[in-house]
Amino acid sequence: MTTHGAEVNWAVIGTGFISQSIADDLRLTPGARRQAVCSRDPDRARAFAADRGFAVAHGSVAALLDDSTVDAVYIATPHSTHAAIAIAALEAGKHVLIEKPMAVSAEQGRQIARAAAATGLFAMEAMWMRFNPAYRDLVAAARSGAIGEVRSVRASFGLPFGPADSTRWTEERASSTLLDQGIYPVTLALDVLGRPSRIRATGRVRDDGVDLTVHATFEYEDHRFAQLSASMVEYIEPTASASGSDGWMTVPAPFWAADEFTTRVGSIARALTEQHRTHHERRGNGYVPMLEAVTLAIAEHRTEHPTHSLADSIATLEVLDAVRHSLSSPTARPKETR
Structure with missing residues (x-):
């Protein structure tokens, strides 16, 4: 070929x-x-x-x-x-x-x-998402110190795609809000904070093993943290933010496809009253930057793209495996009280 x-x-x-x-x-x-x-x-x-x-x-x-x-x-x-x-x-x-x-x-x-x-x-x-110009600017700004030392990330992707007992979700199809929606908040946390030292997760899991809602906390040795949520049966505000020692950045809904974000920095008075908006024009449904980059890479006979390598994907899957393991532990699922 x-x-x-x-x-x-x-x-x-x-x-x-x-x-x-x-x-x-x-x-x-x-x-x-x-x-x-x-x-x-x-x-x-x-x-x-x-x-x-x-x-x-x-x-x-x-x-x-x-x-x-x-x-x-x-x-x-x-x-x-x-x-x-x-x-x-x-x-x-x-x-x-x-x-x-x-x-x-x-x-x-x-x-x-x-x-x-x-x-x-x-x-x-x-x-x-990793090819989205606004997302790339957000991550670059966080890594360059635009809000000082990044201390925390918050991200959620929760939308009611169907009822909890939907028959289109099955264990055989590997239906999972963690894999489908949760991968976006997890990717953001990894891009901004790196790999966590501890993962704690709770959620709602059907008897057949399909996870419907997941809440995870990533903890780091220096007290940084990420609070991440995903659901395919309920709304969880689908926005994101990164907070640092000098300010914070906020991404509107839906954060994984957003074409802009805002930055607030400085004194408390300034951070609460002033903001800088970063905006990029959206191309098509949002997939064009990725498709353009991949099409060019293939035409140039490259086997990977540096923006999202196979090693990156495997590292994310390792973290998702760890979240799933935490979610399946006996103490992970909340017990009802009467």
């Missing part, structure tokens, strides 16, 4: 909401050609291709991976299938961009990394 000149022929595996957003933003991405889409329902694949300008529709993953016109695939399927499809795609000679979480465990992440190394192809988790 080779890339086609300066263009990369993209395929999308899956036809859900994320796939629709990705397809629309591929249209705005220089060097990206919308080549193929696949769904288990051939009629749905054909309708998706017609609506969003893809050249070919396939009725199975196997058929798509056998398509020699496809250079790279975006994998937007249930969490539990990400690793297996990514490895199969790499072995079929396709570059891969994998909807977050890249895998359901750090070990699965390492398996993908080994497959990418063996094939010499590009592989990355689609952590699009």
